Structures are given as C-alpha cells and as structure tokens.
Amino acid sequence: MRDHIQFYLGDQHYRLSDVSPETTVLDWLRETRHLTGTKEGCNEGDCGACTVLVVRLENNQLVWKAVNACIQFLWMLDGAQLFTVENLRSPDGSLHPVQQAMVDLHGSQCGFCTPGFVMSMVAYSKKAGATAKDEDINDALAGNLCRCTGYAPIVKAMKQALQHTQDNFEREQDQIRTRLTALQNAEMAEIRTPAGTVTLPRTSDQLAASYKAAPDATLVAGATDVGLWVTKRLQSLPHVISVSGVHDLRKIDHRPEGLWIGAGVPYTEAQQDIAALFPDVGEVIRRIGSTQVRNAGTVCGNIGNGSPIGDGPPLFIAAGAILHLRHGETRRTLPLEKYFRAYGQQDRKKGEFIEGILIPYPAPALQYRAYKVSKRFDQDISAILGAFALTVTQAGLITDARIAFGGMAAIPKRASATEAALVGKMWDERALSAARDAIQTDFAPLSDMRGSEWYRRTVAANLLTRCFAETSGMTQQPETRLAGWKETAHG
C-alpha cells in the first residue's frame, strides 16, 4: 500500500505523504506554494477565477482538463501534472498565444478573473475539435465570470489564439508523457495524517472493501459537491475514499441492454455517448455546471448525493435508467427513481456505493425531450427541469410515457398522474390539456430564490406544451427554444 501521492506542478515533482483530506488545490497553491496567480473569487466553483489545467495520461493519451482549484482536493492530483497561470510563459519569457491574444485584444480590465479565463482558454485550445464558433467558445468559457468586459474581447482573443498551431505544452508533450508514465502506479494508496485519512483505491474490489470497512467515510468522485461541504459548510472530512482513481469504474460501455456509465465517469466524458442516444440529454448536460465542473463532476455523483435539484436524475429517470449498487461483494440494481426516497434520504445502505448507471437504448418510436429552465442559461441550477419520454405510434397514439421533473419536489420525481393522463391517448390538444391539468396534481413545489410555486407550476405545464409543439407532428413547427446559441437541438 502506498502512503503518498505523487504529481507534478509544472516541472516540479511532488511526493506528499502528509496530505489532509480537506486541503484544496487552491489553498495549497496560494498558501503553501505562495503561487498567487490563481485567484479565489467565490470558493465554490462558480466563478472560474481559480481555473487550473490538469493533464493526465488516460488510455495512453494526454487528456487536458480545466478544473476549479477551489473545489479540487490536493490528493486528487495523484498521478497528474498540474499547470497554473505561472507555467504559461515560454522559457524565454514570451507569452502563451492565449495570453498574447488577451493582451492584444484588450481582454482584461481589472484582471482578477483573467488568469482563470486564460487557463480555460488554454484548455479549450488543446481540446480536440475545438472550433472558433461562438457557441463552442461560450461553452468553454461558461464557467468563467467576468464583471468588467462583457466577454466580447475575450471571445475575440480566443478566436485569435486558436489560429496558433503550437504552444509550449505541445513542444513539451513527450516530456510530459514520460513524466506522467513514470507517475502511473497501480498500487492503492492510503494516507493517514492527524487531519484524517485519504484512501485511494485503484479497483472497485478495493473500493468495496475499503468502504465496507469504513462505512462512515465520505465517498468523493469529482468533489464538485463535497468540495463545498469543506469550503462553505466548513465541514470536516475525517476519512475520504476516492472513486475517481478506480480504473474499472471509469468505463463507458455500449452493452447490449444499454449504455453503461461507470461511477467515476465525469460528465464531460459521458456527454457525447449520451447525446448520441438522447440529443436533449446532451443539450442539458452542456448546461450542467460549466466545463470545469463537468470535467470533475461525475454522472453518478450527481445521482449519489441525492440532490432534489440535480439535473442528471430526472433526465435519466425519464430515460428508464437502472442504478447499479454494490456493498462489499453484494450487488443489486434498482430503477433510478426508486433510489430517491425522500429529501436527503436515498436507498443506499451504509458502505454501499454506486457502481454505475445503465441507460437503455431508446426505441425508434420514443420521443425524448428535456428542458432546463433557469435564470441564466449557462451554469445555473435549474428552477425546473422537465424530461419527457413519450412512445408515440405513427398514428399518433401515446403507448408509453415516462415524465420526470427536477425542482418540483423534495426529490427528482416522476409525474405519474400526467403519465396516466397521456398513455392510451392520441397526442393532440385534448391530451395536452388533460396532461396540463394532471401535472398540477403531481407536484406541490416550493417557492425559493430560483422561482415561486406559481412559476414552477406554470412552467411545468408549459413545458408539456413545448413538448407537444415539438413532438406531436405539427406541420409547421414553431420556434420553441432560446437556450444556447445553436438554433435548436432538433433544428
């Protein structure tokens, strides 16, 4: 058993055996390393001022990801190389093409968000298939807030920087690869310090054994939620067990019975495969958190924490997903909606963890639509999320309906009365009207800062109308969506 983690910060190798479970990458950089280029803006992963670049060797490929250092724990860097804004200049002192473009095009005013933007921009410039399209750049930068510029010059700078073919990191690729290869270690690690214990299993068997032995430990995958327990609730984490280093939980599989997403798979990696099956799920995932959040946060973590306002659960409940749980050597499955029992209460025993989720392939007659409604299109928690999976025959008969909502109840929940009002009906104005009435009996939403009860009830019914407009075979389909800069997901 290893008793340390290893990683690189720029060219500097670190082998640490005194890592507290709670130390964030940001605090380590600023307070221990005195590297102050990376800024703290919000300490909750919403502003992106702390964005850093993490490169890992995955399937023998270098994978570059922008993440929020404020909600990444230091121990999560095991096996990775971390780059901060301090690492961007060339050895001769010249600026990185992204930095130069930001200077040239007046992309900074107060400059406080700038290092974070620059890191997100560098990450985007390294992304395979990065385009100079506004909508793609918007997505890459959705997790970086700027209060001064209004973003226009930053987007221009991104476009300019994309014209450069090579940067330092590309020139140093072989060296990075060599270093990361040397860091790869199949051995499980456990670090015990007075501040607490960090367990880094490498296989799901090790995870199962560790968690069974320490069922009060906190499971952490991407830390995009647990990070805030530490930075905002000031909660202690005496023992954490990592999910993200477990290789066999990092898998996406096209199984005969459906698409398998392992517990360690971040949203970013799952997005394409899911979107290929359910374009609207892909579109909602595009708007979950931000690039940085999706690079860390996992599909299953979004389920595991049992949040009533997580976007993943209603999407996958409507799709008929099956959750796979494991406790020690015992495995069981359950339909995803059964996992959520009541507010803060899930069907998960002590020491039991999610291994993955299986999303059945959509049948040809399935009409699947999902709509996220929030005050801001990007990186905002939903006021309401509605997901509709309707099986409609050629003749227009609804033979099956799975409708799930987030933000409408204390848990992500199916709209059973609405489903009942639709199944067996022709998909017409009358059925719509009945469904709009039924949905008012399905939910008793609360009022909060994201929307009042009235708003949630009204929009829930209106999302049925939108779904009807999009799926009932209108001859002239009206415009129904504003989200995103793309015309529509189905355009």
Place this chain on the structure above:
Amino acid sequence: MAEAVKMQVKLASGEQDTLESRRATPNPVIVTGGASTSLKHESARMHVSGEATYLDDIPEPRGLVHVVPGLSTKAHARILSLDLDAVRAVPGVICVLTHKDIPGHNQVSPVGKNDEPLLAEDMVFYYGQPIFIVVAEDRHQARKAARLAKITYEELPAILTIAQAREAGSALVWRPLEMKRGDVDTGLINAPRRLSGRITIGGQEHFYLEGQAALAQPGEEGEMRVWSSTQHPTETQHMVAHVLDRPSNLVTVEIRRMGGGFGGKETQANIPACLAAVAANATGRAAKMRLDRDDDMIMTGKRHDFVVEYDVGFDDAGNILAVDMVLAARCGWSADLSGPVIDRALFHADNAYFYPDVRFRSEPLKTNTQSNTAYRGFGGPQGIVAAERIIEEIAFATGLDPLDVRLRNTYGTGTRDLTPYHMTVEDSIASEIMTQLAENCDYRTRREALREANRHSPYIRRGIALTPVKFGISFTATHYNQAGALVHIYTDGSVQVNHGGTEMGQGLHTKMVQIAMREFGLTEDRVRITATTTGKVPNTSATAASSGADLNGMAVLDAISKIKHRLISFAADHWQVSEQDIQFRPEGVQIGETLVSFPALVKAAYFARVSLSSNGFYKTPKISWNAETGRGRPFYYFAYGAACAEVAIDLLTGETRIERVDILHDAGQSLNPAIDIGQIEGGFIQGAGWLTMEELVWDKAGKLSTHAPSTYKIPACSDRPRIFNVSLLEAAPNREATIFRSKAVGEPPFVHGVAVLQAISDALASLKNYKICPQLDTPATPECILRTADRLRALSEV
C-alpha cells in the same frame, strides 16, 4: 509611428480654452499610445500571467494574523447575551474582539451621520451585521471559530421592503429632496391626456471578482500602514484613524489595483480595513481580513432598489407636458451614501427629456437590510429607467413608436433646455445620436419585420427598443470635484506618475500614463505609474462618479505642465532659442534647430538645478448645487449615448436572449478609444444583467438568500448579444475644457442596458397587439416576464 488627432473644438460660450493655454506648446503629433490614441491596459501583461498583485497576493508580513467577522443572524434585534467562549477555545484563535475593544470611535458613517457602528453594540439592524471579529493564526480556524458564538437576541419587528417601510412610516436615512420647476399640479390638470403608474426597480450586487480585503501593519509610535482594496484611500485612512483614535498622519493607505469595484469599494472597503487595523492594533501584528464571498455578499451594501410612482400629462402628439414622480428607495440600516444616491436618481429622472412642468420627490427609506451604497450610476440608472417607462407609457397610449416619443421630447438647445434642477442643458445631442443610431442599425425596418414575424410565432416573440442616455458628470457634492497628482522625472529621463485616483480595471492608470506620454513625447516604457497612496497624494476624492480621468487627468496635466514650463524655460536659456520653438516630440525635444533626447534635456536641467518634480491640482470649474433650493449646476457637462437592443422571449418559460445590440456612445475626444469601448461593452452587459437575470432575494427573516454566484447570477459569456456593435461618436470633442476634450465613460454606458428591458417589454406587448403598455418591472427574470405575460393576457384590450 505617431498619430495625428483631429481636434475640432467647439468652445463653450464665453470660455477661454484653459486647456490650450495650459499647454505651453501644443504638440502637433502624438506619440504612439499617447493620450487620445489606443494603448493596451498598463497591467495587461501582468493580468494575463498572474503577476498582477491584488490585496491577497501581497507577500504576508511575518507573524500575520487573520481576521474573520462574526455576523448577526437576526435582521433587527437586541443582543441579550454574547457568549464567545467557544470561539476563543478554538486552537489558533488569538483573540475575539467586540465593539468594546475598539480604541477610538466605533463609527464608520462616511457622511458623518454617526449611524453606522463598525461592530454592533447592543442592537443589530440587519442580518449579516458584524458583531465581533475572530483573530487567529490561520484563516480556516478563524472561519470555523466564528460560527461557534452563542448569541441570544430579543427579536424586534424588522422592516425589509419599501412597502413595509412605507406602511410602518419608517424613518428616512437622509433628508428627502424635492426638485421642481413650473407648476406640476396645474400642468397635469391642463394636459389633454394623463396617466399614472408605478415601476419596481430591483437592486444589484456588485460582484467584483476580488472580494473585499485589507491588510494592516502596525509601525512605530502608533503608525498603521494599510493596504486596502478601496476606491477611496483617503476616506479609508480617515476611518482607520477615527476608529483607532489617532491623527491621520499616522495612517497610510495604499492600493495598487482592485479586482473590480463598481462603487462597491467606495465606502464598503472601510469596514475590512478598519477591522484589520483594530486587530493589528490589538495584537501588534500585521492583520488581514479577506472576506469569503458569502460573507461579503451578506455583509456589504448593494445598488438601491426603488419603487417609482409617476403621474404624467401629455398630448396626442406625444409631447410630455407635466411629470410628477416620487422615487422611494430601500436604503438599508444606515445612511451610508444613500442621500446622494437617491438625489442622483432625481437628477436623472428626466434622462434626456424636457418636462415643462415637473416635480420629483425622494423617499430614502430606512430598512433592516444591508446598507445600500454606491454602484455604477449611483442612482442615475434607476431614475432613467423610470423616465423611460414614462416614454413607453405615452407611446402605447398614443400609438406612436417610442422612438418618436423620445425624439419629440429631448432637450432643445436654447429652448426647452432647463432641467428640473434649473441647470441649462447647453449641448443636447441625444436626438442626433438616436437618429444616427436608428439609421445605422435599421431600427424602423427591423421593428416592422419583428412585429410581422411575431404574428406567426406562438411561443417565441421578439422585441426591439432604442433608448438614449444623458448622464450628468461631476460629484453632486461639489467639494469632491478636486484632485491631486505628483509627477517625478528622474535623472535618467524616466518618469513616475502618481495621482489620487485608484485603478479598478477601468484603465485610469493607463490614461494617466498616456497623458504623460503625450505631453513629454515619451513611449510607454519610459512612464511608470505607481500604487495609489495617501502618502504621496493626500486628501483625495473617491474614484467614483465616472470622474477618475477627468479630475486626476487634469491634476496630472497640471503637474506635468509645471515641470515642462521649467524645462522649457531652462532650454530656451541654455540653447538660446525662443520658448515657442521648443516642442516635446516622439523623436525627442525639438529645441529650435536642435533635436535633444528627453534624457539629455533632463540631465542638463538637473545639473542646472531645475526641479524635476511637481505636484498638480485641479478643481472642476463652473459647478455648484444647493439642495435646499433644488437649484444649481451640479454637472460640468453631460455624456450622451444611445443603444438599440433586439431580444427574444419565450412565452412558455419567460426565458430571454439578447439577439442584437448596437450602441453609439459619446466619449468626447476619447482618451483611449479601445479602453472606452471596453467600458461601454462591459457597462452595457452589467446594466443588462441588472435589469434581467440579477435578482436579490431575501427570505422572511431578512437573510439574503442569493449570497453566492450559485444563486446570484451575473451575465455569463453566452448572455452577451449575438450581434454586438459598439461605436464611439465621431468628431465630438467635449465642449467643456476637460482633459484633451474627453468625456467620462465609467457610468453612462451602464444605462444602455435599459434598451434590453424596453425590448423585452416590446416583445411582451405583442400579446396585446401593441395596444397596452406591459408595465414590466425589473429585474425582468424569466418569472417576472411570465407573470407579466399572464397579467397582460388577463387584461381586456382597450
């Protein structure tokens, strides 16, 4: 390469061009990057490489302690007991301080009202009010400890909203202001048509990316050196001295740059600075207070929300005849800057329009919420939103295009030119700008096309609006309109510029460097700007009211001119040429037939014992204001502009998207077109955010529910307009003798967001075939829009 700038200066009537006379020899060419040309931000390279130092990046002095506040969890209560034992018991905690530990005055009212204790005494007046501070070796320990206080309260009725304050007959934090001209009652009665209404205008969190922070280091014999992320170092200095009960000459406040301010660090920065100083004083160690974002948002004041009631008389042609308005604002628990903020709302409740008979009255209401404060526009935008609502109402009532109502009612020149505060508008150009913009962006054709398209679109509707801004430039507190500077030339010919203004991203330091470059003919690398410090330039005003470049620029120019006079006088004597034959040019100093390098001239002057350093001073001429009579000339001049916005709204969800925005803005003869365009683009987005997605929500207990970016949403990258065209008004030098005939540009463009609000309203109006004014309140969140649509549908058509 040098750039020639065309200067078509139309002088203010009867004015001597003090600017031209101030400069001994006008430069025919401007060095590249010199004032009136574009230059990159002086810190741009440091920004992008993480090398720019902000407060929390300053290397920490040995033995530094961390300070974290303990906040009230009641909106209005008497503190019955305060048990801090558990706080003190946390390892690493050095001490816990309350108001009793403040050596001087427990008072930080910036306006001398003595209504703002630094730490609460026996009462708390809002949820989030600092009651004590934890001083610890480590910030994490301090944050944990601060939550362990056991406080018992006797809760008292809390007044949270404008409506509650009015109902309870709540106190005012400031004297109400009345502005009037003509006889509004008669005007309203005699008007052929009349309508009245009300608009609710939401507040706004500054959301500077760098939160409030300060570092205090004790020195010899009571000295206190303070680094503070403040827009007003002098006030911070005075407050720290006041709280510590020592003279100002023992306190030095320094700030190199802020990570955004927007008004939120004008007075609010005093609190962390004073608390850090109190901790430093108590421990004898350097002390830093850097607020966590949530604490920052819960503690500090924001933009005032308003309820404005209006009564307007007009005729069928859309002419405004009389306007009566009451502007009520939620000021929070103390006066802070609410008085002048609400006054400025009244100063702008006319926007660009002449009201023949007019009366404006203010209600600065005291509430048990954060003490609202300065925020870009300082009340002006709220007044303008109300003025533009009136335009809209008249347009719907008469069936006219709102743009035509606007054009019909703008101030005239020589006639219809008197404001409600009896200042004559000498240069009304709002109509010209609107007309030019409407043509440039094809407003009228697009408006017709959108209306037609809306008829065939059941769910998504589009709207368009073109709105002007006329913004008064100067502090309405006349004495603030002064500035100082200190310029040194060293014997190697390098120049250092200091001035009283602070850099918060707006490019002020860049512009000051550019003035020195232009005057001396030097390149950027030869002019260095330093941190702002009360030790170099004392008794300064806040960098606020868009005045930074106007005031400090003239002070810098004054300092430079004094040195230039000495150099010219020396050179004329030394080289035996006439003073008129000496010019500071990019290629060197032309002295008659001889070209001398700037360093060579400087060195020669030094050996001849010529002083190479000078201070500079400026005070804005012409201005005066008497709040008692409601009369005066509070503004040196007005800045103008117009914006045209096209939006799409979703009638099923209330979601909105900005499709296109065109802006034409008056920056006079811009000091730096690139920076000014940046101010306009950024100001617009901030203004649009204020009026759409940025919503402050308090719960019933008076706790701010939206206290982090997870719940308070400022515009993100994809919220910018899909098409965004911004231009500066060409050949429009300031008619007043400002620094190189430029105009202030910080606040006016914020108002352009109003076009978005009105475009949303236009889209909503399609529900009633454009016959009814939607009376859309702000912020026009999706829910607000959906509610308005719902209300409109329920109305029968008139």
